Amino acid sequence: MALDSPNGTPVLDGHAMAERLARMIQLPTVSAELAERGSDPFEDFISLLRDLYPLTHGHLEQERIGELGLLLRWRSTAPEADPVVLMAHFDVVPADEAAWTHPPFSGHIEEGWVHGRGALDDKGPLLVILEAVETLLAEDFTPERDVFLSFGGDEEIYGSAAAGIAQSFQDRGVTPWLVLDEGGAVVEAPLPMVSGQTAMIGLGEKGLASIRLSCSADAGHASAPDGLTAVARIGRAVGRLTPSTFPPKAPEAVTRMLQVLSERATGPGQRALKLLGSSSFLTGQALPRVGPEAAALVRTTVAATRIEGGTADNVLPSSASAVLNLRLIPGDTTEGAVERARNRIDDALIDLELISGSDPSPQSPAEGPQFHALAEAVRASYPEALPAPYLMMQASDARHFHRFAPAVYRFAPLEMSAEQRRSIHGVDERVHTDSLVRGTLFHRQLIRNLL
Numbered sequence: 001m002a003l004d005s006p007n008g009t010p011v012l013d014g015h016a017m018a019e020r021l022a023r024m025i026q027l028p029t030v031s032a033e034l035a036e037r038g039s040d041p042f043e044d045f046i047s048l049l050r051d052l053y054p055l056t057h058g059h060l061e062q063e064r065i066g067e068l069g070l071l072l073r074w075r076s077t078a079p080e081a082d083p084v085v086l087m088a089h090f091d092v093v094p095a096d097e098a099a100w101t102h103p104p105f106s107g108h109i110e111e112g113w114v115h116g117r118g119a120l121d122d123k124g125p126l127l128v129i130l131e132a133v134e135t136l137l138a139e140d141f142t143p144e145r146d147v148f149l150s151f152g153g154d155e156e157i158y159g160s161a162a163a164g165i166a167q168s169f170q171d172r173g174v175t176p177w178l179v180l181d182e183g184g185a186v187v188e189a190p191l192p193m194v195s196g197q198t199a200m201i202g203l204g205e206k207g208l209a210s211i212r213l214s215c216s217a218d219a220g221h222a223s224a225p226d227g228l229t230a231v232a233r234i235g236r237a238v239g240r241l242t243p244s245t246f247p248p249k250a251p252e253a254v255t256r257m258l259q260v261l262s263e264r265a266t267g268p269g270q271r272a273l274k275l276l277g278s279s280s281f282l283t284g285q286a287l288p289r290v291g292p293e294a295a296a297l298v299r300t301t302v303a304a305t306r307i308e309g310g311t312a313d314n315v316l317p318s319s320a321s322a323v324l325n326l327r328l329i330p331g332d333t334t335e336g337a338v339e340r341a342r343n344r345i346d347d348a349l350i351d352l353e354l355i356s357g358s359d360p361s362p363q364s365p366a367e368g369p370q371f372h373a374l375a376e377a378v379r380a381s382y383p384e385a386l387p388a389p390y391l392m393m394q395a396s397d398a399r400h401f402h403r404f405a406p407a408v409y410r411f412a413p414l415e416m417s418a419e420q421r422r423s424i425h426g427v428d429e430r431v432h433t434d435s436l437v438r439g440t441l442f443h444r445q446l447i448r449n450l451l
């Protein structure tokens with residue numbers, strides 16, 4: 001796919017984009033291996049961006065923030081206006097090469113598909129931002145608000161690059177008008193009874209918490225156990241943390257999603273979605289009955305991920321522990337979640353400790369000029385797609401900006417089938433060239449309409 005500008009010069013060349021993305025994929029910026037393998041691939045990646053996007057690097061001011069944060073500033077005609085921040089991360093998760101059809105760091109291109117780790121998460125989304133800026137600069141365009149490009153190299157390890165960049169805005173007293181990061185995508189049939197293409201735009205994200213449960217008990221011989229052993233006590237505690245530990249409550253991002261998606265449903269499905277979209281209470285009651293994914297939209301989830309205890313088959317354990325992974329719905333807090341788990345476990349001999357956590361983000365509005373600008377950009381790039389709000393289940397770098405910026409959205413303007421979405425953090429991750437072209441169109445439209 002190549003699109004021509006009115007004067008006949010090809011401005012968007014999908015093949016060239018695919019080649020550039022392949023070069024990005026070939027640099028193994030695996031942040032989980034940073035400590036052991038060093039930062040060379042990350043430095044090489046930043047140098048590669050300079051080679052691939054000369055106009056961007058010629059016109060935009062550049063700043064390194066922390067070791068892995070890169071911030072580029074495109075000055076506008078209105079320096080007093082609140083700026084826009086377009087975010088992406090250039091680190092990736094590891095890939096088990098044996099399971100892949102094409103080696104994950106080869107950047108193999110075939111029949112329009114670019115294969116490799118990071119194609120969707122998040123080098124493809126990073127590329128389309130730069131393609132838009134580079135092509136607009138080639139047309140001598142100047143934006144009406146400052147546009148910042150915020151690229152982090154440690155998102156996948158919950159690192160500090162994006163946090164440092166967000167902090168630099170706060171330190172300078174600058175509140176962005178709009179922040180856009182990864183999250184939703186252009187998808188087909190987002191719910192069983194909803195057909196057609198939808199652009200899922202995340203209004204917020206769930207929080208997360210890791211909680212350690214631990215228990216000490218008198219050691220002794222396993223032939224004469226006295227009551228519950230530490231292992232049994234931890235087992236009982238984990239068993240008490242059923243899904244109903246956290247009561248369902250539908251966040252606004254979810255009821256708004258149902259309202260909007262009801263437009264694309266037919267018959268009884270449409271009536272059901274409309275009804276649910278009108279009542280946070282009903283949605284909270286209904287979705288957990290649909291299945292675990294639907295339930296996760298309306299409540300804090302808890303999963304025991306590790307359990308440990310004991311030293312020998314015939315020795316009573318003196319201690320045991322378990323780790324819980326929680327995903328918090330907007331409105332809940334990490335501290336409140338620890339207290340609720342403690343009450344549910346109801347055992348004075350079990351200690352609970354919050355190992356790490358981050359509260360859920362606020363929810364950005366599903367209307368207003370910023371959401372409208374995103375919806376317009378969707379219409380320009382994916383005319384068939386219905387822009388719909390939703391709640392992101394995973395953590396993103398955007399959460400650092402969401403602490404102080406009111407309009408932070410999570411959407412990558414790439415088409416992702418259900419199979420492609422499973423390939424993120426899985427095997428055979430790939431993106432289609434048409435999507436790269438449309439994603440570039442999305443950002444061009446967005447940047448041109450920052451009023």
Ligand SMILES: [Zn+2]
Nearest residue numbers: 121122155182
């Ligand atoms: Zn990502």
